[in-house]
Structure formats: C-alpha cells, structure tokens
Amino acid sequence: MNERTKILLDENDIPKTWFNIVPVLPHPPLPPLHPATHQPVGPADLAPLFCDEILAQEMSAAPEVEIPEPVRDIYRSWRPTPLYRARRLEKVLDTPAHIYYKYEGVSPAGSHKPNTAVAQAYYNKKAGIRRLATETGAGQWGSALALAGALFDIEVKVYMVRVSYDQKPYRRHLMETWGAKVVPSPSPETASGRKVLAEHPDSPGSLGLAISEAVEEAASRADTKYALGSVLNHVLLHQTVIGLETIKQFAVGGEGPDVLIACCGGGSNFGGFTFPFVPRKLAGDKLRIIAAEPSACPTLTKGVYAYDFGDMAQLSPLLKMYTLGHDFMPPGIHAGGLRYHGDSPLVSQLVHEGIVEAVAYAQRPIFAAARMFAQAEGILPAPECAHAIRAAIDEALHCKENGQKKVIAFCLSGHGHFDLTVYDRYLSGDIQDLAFSQDDLQRAMANLPQVNG
C-alpha cells in the first residue's frame, strides 16, 4: 500500500503519445455534418479554421498520436502533475474509501487547458500561422491559449463572454499580461456579434455566441486560425495525457481505481482523465466512470442525443451529441466552464452506449463540497471541479454506509483563485440552486436541425 500524500512521476515519464479512443469504441463515431448540406464534412470544409495536422488528428482513427518533442518540452514545466491521496478528506468523512485526485491546477494557467493549448499553438506555429482566435467563458481556456501564444510567439485574440469579462477582470488581466488581446462578446467586431448587439445591447453573451464570433474571425482572415478548448476530438486527444499519467501513477501506488469521476462541460477534462481507462472497462473491469454536471445546465442527464450546432449562429458543423439545443441559454451559474448547451461527441457516445454514467448537482451542494475540500486538503478548487468533488464525497459516504473500501479517483482540473468572489457569495448565503427553464428547453429542442428527422 502506498503511504504517500502524492504520487509523482519523473518528467521523462510524461507520455510520448496521446491516446485516441476512436478505434476502441464499440461503434464508429458518427461524422460531423456540413451545416448547410448535412453531408459529412471533409478536411477541405474545415481548412479555413484549422491547420492540416490538427485536422488530421480530428479525423484520426490511429490508436495513438505522437506528442511532438517541443510540446513535451513545455509540458515539462508542470507535468507530470501530482496524483494526491486525499487522506485528510477521508478522515473528515470517516470513510473506508481511498480518495485520490489528479491535480491539473499546477499549470501556469491554473487548469488542464494548457495541455491542448500548447499543442494547438505548436501545430499552428509549425504551419506558419501567426494568429489564433478563440472564445472563453470562465476564462480558463482563454488563459491557456494566451499562455501558449506567449510561449510560441503567436498573436492570440480572445472573445470573452461579456458577463465573465465584467465579473472576472483578473482572468482578463492574466491573458493581457501574457500578451493576448481580449474583447467582450458580443462585440462589434463580427457580424454575429453586431446582430446580437443590435437586438440586445446589454446581452451578457454566451459561450455559443463567443464561439460564433471567433469562428467568423478565423474564417474571414487568411492569417488567422481558430482554436477550441473543448468538445472536439483533437482537444480530448491532447488531454489524454492526464489519464495516461494517472494510470502510471496508480501502478506506482499499488492500487487502482474502482470509480473515476470528472466534471463535464464540453468534456475535455472528463475525456482526458477517463478515456485511457475505457479499454480496461470494455475488457470487463468493473470500473465505474462518472461525469458530473450542473443541474442548471444538464446536458448529459436531461438533453437529447441528436445532431446539433456547436454554436449559436449555426456556423459550426453539426455534431452528434447530447444537447439542450444550440439556442438554449443556460442560467448564470458560477461554474462558467460547464455552461454549454452541448457536449463532446465522444463523451456523448460513451454515455449513450452506457459506458459512462452522468450525475447532476445544484450549486449549494457543490460549494459545500468545495469548501469542505479546501479546509481538509488546502487547495481551493475551481467551481467546475466542485461538481467532481461533490460526486466523490457522495461516493465515499456511500462506501461508509456500506462498509466498502473502494478506490475513488477524480480529476481536480483547476484551482479557484479567480473565483473567490463566488466563494464570498457562498459564505454570505448568496448562492441559489438555480433551476433551468423547461419552457426554454422545449423551445430550444424544437429548433434542432432537421437532420434529426
């Protein structure tokens, strides 16, 4: 048995390849469809947005993809990340379960997002691209791409959802310190933004709209490509470095997980952490894999599995995924990174095929879990991860009731240093358990594209 607080690996143990789940899936994934023709999109359709190597990865069915040495060199600055045994939390819960967490908040941007941002910046730099456009909600993804832009000397333009732009100035200053240009979305700089501003000058924005703006800019400028921080296959591919390290760390620690948990918005930390474990589950291992999402934006637990647009302005290809409808506007919950109408097609397929379970939590129980974690383990979690912590605590309490000594592992995908005003509101009793509107959901569902028949 491992007696340590954390299991570390040497930086030469950083994986040399990313894990591709596509060839492992029981059924081949359904292709993205062209938004107008509803025919499967080919590389040529997406070439205005992505450089060749990223497009090849997006479509790849190879079992693994080599991590370029310059990307591994940057990874060395914070990877391998620690796998912690949460001994003090176990003690507080008085549970026989063993709780582990893989901590991605040690990256300079404070989350798992740089794992793909660095890779995307590298491939674009190699392809001669000098500029990247992207969107950010809570700011974790924008920070990660700004960091990667500084490291590879690429200009970064970030459309930041208006409400976050106003409420999270620290995130904006961080991006600007690294050299990125940040504008609030909706912005007057794109047709998509101008259209919304004309109708709703005070619009708080949404991730779906910010994506439209960034995509529009990339599609209309020859020197600029688009970068996405979640949802797509190549993004989740890059994130599998998390799960691959975790497998090695459990091997060092001498025990393996019975339950794997990660929060799920677009699916990037969830996929990155859990995908490398899927083959053993498909081979008969009794591993449970749980995606934790907000009950106010319950894509996996209350959405439908259907083709839908990834963005509000219907510029993106149609993706087969769990969705609440591309024009569903989620309530203003404080886990901005989980506030997205859709989900990764790969994660959606795993849920649809019964390989992954999904649970949803309201805001107050997740902040109660986050504070308990901070007081026991020290680390202040991002509100997104608080969903995974809640699920892990509930599993551990279940083990206590049943006297089960399970091994529970979750991904702590980022710290909450830029979310402290929300913790203050929680401590002041000023956080509500938001319900989402069934009417809005019905309306959004009615607007799903016709391809779903």
Place this chain on the structure above:
Amino acid sequence: MNERTKILLDENDIPKTWFNIVPVLPHPPLPPLHPATHQPVGPADLAPLFCDEILAQEMSAAPEVEIPEPVRDIYRSWRPTPLYRARRLEKVLDTPAHIYYKYEGVSPAGSHKPNTAVAQAYYNKKAGIRRLATETGAGQWGSALALAGALFDIEVKVYMVRVSYDQKPYRRHLMETWGAKVVPSPSPETASGRKVLAEHPDSPGSLGLAISEAVEEAASRADTKYALGSVLNHVLLHQTVIGLETIKQFAVGGEGPDVLIACCGGGSNFGGFTFPFVPRKLAGDKLRIIAAEPSACPTLTKGVYAYDFGDMAQLSPLLKMYTLGHDFMPPGIHAGGLRYHGDSPLVSQLVHEGIVEAVAYAQRPIFAAARMFAQAEGILPAPECAHAIRAAIDEALHCKENGQKKVIAFCLSGHGHFDLTVYDRYLSGDIQDLAFSQDDLQRAMANLPQVNG
C-alpha cells in the same frame, strides 16, 4: 549537466530538521531588549505572545531543530517544491548564465509562508492554544495562517492592513473560505487601532500598526497567542526547508550556484532560501548572496543598523536590525510584502558583517522583469518576487556582457494570482517609480529608541 526543466525530489526527501544559522554566525546575535527596561528579554517576557516550544526556538543556538512528523505530513502536500531551470528565460536574454528558480508558489496559499504557518499552528495546537491572532499586509501571510488554522482546527483572527483589505478582496475571501476571521486595521477592536482611528479615521493602515493590534489582542486574551510571518528567528528557521531542499536539488542537478538572490521585506523567504548556503560561503566558497528590496522602502540599502521597535505602537521588543524608523510610513508600493520599516535581525547582521549584499529597485523595472518572466516561463510572479527576478536578469545580462557562464539561483516565493489589478495598471502605464521622503526618513530616524545612544 542536468538536461531537465525542473529538479524534483521525493517527498521522503523533505528535510527532517530545520537549519539554525545562529551557531554559524561569526559573532553571536545581539539579544532583543525589553521595550521599557532595555534589558535583554527572557522567555517570561514573551510568554503571553508565544508558546514554549516557539520561544525555545526563538532563543535556540542549536545547529538544527527537528521538524515534527505532523508538520512534515502537511509539507508533503506541496513539498519538496520544484527547482526550475529557466531555459526559456535564458534564451530570451541570450545569456551564457544558467538561471534557476526555487518555486514556492505551489503551496495552497500560493507562497512560502505556509512553511512556518503550519509549524506555528502545530506547536500552538500541541500547547493547547485554541486561537491565534496575526496581521497581514499583502495577504500572503494571513492566507498561510488561515490555511494552517483550517488544517489544525485553530481559530485564526487576521488584522489586515486597511489598504490591502480594500484593494485585495480575493485574499480576504480566501482566508474566510479557510475559516479565518478578517478585520481591517486600524480596527476599533484594540486600543492601538482606536487611537489611530481617532486621529485618522481614513488611515490606510500599515504593517507596523497591524502588528500592534494583533500583539495587543494576544497579550490581553488568555486563550490567544500571537503568530508572526517574518522577521523573528523561529520564522526564518522554519523557512530554511527551502534552502535545504535547494542544496539537495543542486546536488542532483550536478552544478551549484555562484549567485543566490531573494527578495527581502522582513526576511523570511530570503533567510529561508539563503541561510543553509552561508556555511559554505564562510568556508571560502565564492558564492554571492544578494537581497533585493524596493527603492521606496530601502531598509537594507538606506536604513541604519540600530535597535528599534518592530511595531508602530512600541509594544514589541527592541530588535537590532536595519531600520527606517518604527514610525516611518512607506509609500504605497505594490509589493506589500516588502513594505516594512525593519528587517530580520539575522539578515541584518549578515548584511552588516558583509556576508550578504543588498540592492534596491524601483517599481517599473521590477514589473518589466516580472512580465518578461511570465511570458518566457509561464508562471505569473508576485510583485515581491519580481525584485529577485530583476536582480537575476541583471546578473544574467552582466554575464552576457562579460561572457561569464555563472549559475544564478533565485527564490520565486509566490505567484501573483491575487495581484493582477497591479499588472493591469502596469500594462496601462499607470505604475510610477515612487521615491520615499527623505524628510520622513530623517524624522523617523530621530525617533529611534534611546538605547542606541
């Protein structure tokens, strides 16, 4: 030669003892004096403020002090901290020098301060103390003690300098999330605070005054002791875990430092990083040891070496140290942790005896260095550490001019996640190089206690 980005140690390599510099000094340190009698203080004088084991360490001349196992257990959550080779910064500077930095920002509180906060909370808990009072300027120390209080179930009361309380709400929310009670200083809760409020209701406060308030509360309540985050011998003792790890890491890496640099306010990260290297310097090694401070609060470079009070209200013992005068009010620079009129007596003695050099920098050059570092290395530094970065960059540029391949190592004592509004001001051109007032300095010097003859 070490080809790695960072040199890590196993958590079982966390030192088992702290290093005490006292028996190594060429001359014995001069004792603290009673503020009224000017006689050396004994344990009985300080017993209202500190528990026995901490007092014993404050007075100790033993070469080393054992680190209790429960303290090492908490250290395991983030220690040993990484020693980074700043390869990308070296490349940007095009210097033949090798630059290393020991990164203490990986602690949950984001700085080196928990190294002593955890130890102090442990000893007080063991002594049956249920409450600790302290002060905080920039908030790093208060955060660290709040964390330690959560981990050892001790109530923590923090007097936070008013200007920081207003300007750094995130730091306050962090302390409160861990469970501490935070009040702005000057406060109506103490005689020292009420006196200042009566004369200056809008006083921005100062570290010297906040210390007076915390000391007063501890001295007047039987259930409460005082905790200090810098200056005193036991605090610097606990911080030597930084330098001890660094020595082991250089041994692994295969080369050793020619120049050691840390920023210096009260002296805790400076002493912690450099003291364990002092014996080799005294034994004839050509190592240079440099303390970097702000030119607007230039204690070591422009102060006098004299007995002075540690606090404004003259409640503390007199310490022999470099001082600008206990009623000197430093200008509102953005490195709040370096905004203190005095300095550690041990660091002061090393400067006085010519073993340590001191340099001072203005605000704009230190923020230019901090941003260059962030863009090259990724990590966003606290403004305090930016002084050390500036000194390291200047040394590296000097090496470039002279073709010298020196090894430069500095302590990156914390991250700047809670200092981003200041970075924003720097990027907007809104940061001035503040001079301090020679008149104020003369006036403060005239008020030094009479013991100095």
